[in-house]
Amino acid sequence: MSSTLTPLWELRAEFAVRLAELYGAEVPAYNTLVDVSREVNEAFIARNGADAERLGSIDRVTAERHGAIRVGSARELAQVGRVFAGFGMHPVGFYDLRDASRSSVPVVSTAFRPIAADELAKNPFRVFTSMLAHDDRRFFDEPTQARLEEFIGSRELFGEELLALADRSAQQGGLEREDADRFLDLATASFELSDEPIDHEWYHHLEAISSVAADIGGVPATHINHLTPRVLDIDDLYKRMTDRGITMIDEIQGPPDWEGPDVLLRQTSFRALDEHRMFRYPDGEVREGTLRVRxxxxxxxxxxxxxxGRDLYDQLVAEVDRRRHEEQPDRTRVEVALDVWRESLPSTELELAAQGLCFFTFRRGDGVVPLTETASLRELLEAGVIVAEPIVYEDFLPRSAAGIFQSNLRGEGSRDDEQLGTPYDIDRLSEVIGIRIADPTSLYAEQQQASLDALEAELRMRIR
Ligand code: OOG
Ligand code: NI
Structure with a gap:
């Protein structure tokens, strides 16, 4: 019977398309962003030819999205984990947004994504998923925490039928077509913006603490917060969006644009427009108002x-902050970062590989194999005996995430640092989800090591 199953990757690809249709209908500027992203990628391919696809085929990059959602409790996060497992998406990485910024973002997060290289290649859809730390006393006093728990505890984001279909999909590695359609309908609908009225007073009580808390604990349902296309040239995108009259946030977050290879992740965003929502006021009346959270x-x-490489990156980020603070207050972060990058980071893939700063998979090249029992990675790369192919960063950056959250928030919120925060780490969040959260660096390292093991066997030598 298994031949009639729609496999996980196909379900995942269809899920990403369904969410894009939903989000495009809810936030029309998203469609503009997707159009401009396509223009940027086509122009980049035209300028750079085959090299342009070094970090992913144009088909993959054009289809690629990440989503972001926010939930309110351990129970809700565990349910999200079941839903995403039905699409072959597993928790990877732990991000504590409470520490990553000075403003109030009382959430801890992970990302659900495919893990195996072939699954990523078929469809890499990932969803950054945040859970409200409703028991963190720095943000929420006792009465607010109690009300949050009551409010969130009494709503149902994911119904039993959806969860049962998800479990079955995960177990069988897919669903029969009819069930697949039902699964997709229910899963997509659970991320649709709800038109149920929002309690005005409660929402604004939470908003004074944190806009993100209000967006999670002040509304009756969850929704897709954003959907992010991938481009091959984000500087070009920034210009084109600005030319179309769309106001972008002040800068592109993450590493600067430079002549060397791109590492990690660069992101930018624009503030969504006001969206109409219904509010219930203390007198019981329901009136239309606006919110701006997406x-x-x-x-x-x-x-x-x-x-x-990550240690070095973190040092460079700290060095940029230091110079701006102590020496060059008039220059932008990006200008200072460009200097620091040029001074400190190798500008070729070969050097990044030889120094062990970035992850690659290695394969046999045309170079003549030396007649030795061991050789260094550098020698083999320089002689073309082996060739390095970059492993793309599939995860997120807490500092950029905090920057994106922050630049799109209305107020600073409030936080009482005299109080003790709730300790969260990758182990505790794994317990919450009921699934071991994978460490991204270990996943990349395993992929790289597997390619080296295969080469050692093929070349009959040890690679140092
Ligand atoms: C998530 C923010 C993080 C990213 O791309 O770093 C994120 C959110 O706004 O809920 O999506
Ligand atoms: Ni995002």
Whole structure:
């Protein structure tokens, strides 16, 4: 019977398309962003030829999206985990947005995404998923926490039928067509903006603490917060959107534009427009009002950094902050970052590989194999015995995420640092979801090591 199953990757691809249709209907500026992203990618391919697809085929990049959702409790997050498992998406990485910025973002997050390289190649759809830390005393006093728990505890984001279909899909590795359609309908609908009235007073009580808290705990349902296309040249996109009269946030977050290889992730966004929602006022009356919590985001992906590369990256970020603070207050972050990058980061893939700063898979090249028992990665690369192919960064950056959250927020919110925060880490969040959250760096390292093991066997030598 299994031949009639629609496999997980196909369900995932269809899910991404369904959400895009939904989000495009809800936030029309998203469609503009997708159009401009396509223009940017086509222009980039025309300028750069085959090299342009070094970090992913044009088909993959054009179809590629990440989504973001926010939920209110451990129970809701565990249910999200079941829904996404039905699409072959598993939790990877732990992000604590409470620490990543000075403003109030009381959430901890992970990303659900495919893990195996072939699954990523078929469809890499990923969803950044945040859970409200409703028990964090720095943000919520006791009465607010109690009311949050009551409010969130009494809503149902995902029904039993949806969860049962998701579980079955995960178990069988797919669903029969009829069930697949039902699964897609129910899953997509659970991320649709609800038209149920919002309690005005409660929403604004939470908003004074954090807009993100209000968007999670002040509304009766969850919704897709944004859907982010991937581009091959984010600087070009930024210009084209600005030319169309769309006001982007002040800068592109993450590494600067430079002549060397792109690493990690660069992102930028524009604030969404006001959206109409219904509010219930204390006198019981329901009137229309507006909210502005969703935004348009776009990203460019680079090569994944090793732990050593990530340490260096973190040092460079700190160095940029230091110079701006102590020496060059009049220059922008991006200008200073460009100097720091040029001074400190190798500008070729070969050097990034040889120094162990970025992850690659390695394959046999045309170079003549030396007659030795061991050789260094550098020697083999320089002699063309082996060739390095970059491993793309599939994950997120807490500092950029915080920057994106922050630049799209209305107020700073409030936070009492005299109070103790709730300790969350990858282990605790894994327990909440009931699934072990994978460590992204280990996943990339395994992929790289597997290619090296295969080469060692093929070349009959040890690679140092
Ligand atoms: C998630 C923000 C993080 C990204 O791309 O870094 C994110 C949110 O706004 O809920 O999506
Ligand atoms: Ni995002």
């Amino acid at each position: 935004f348009g985001e776009v990203e460019q992906r680079g090569i994944a950094l090793t732990a050593k």
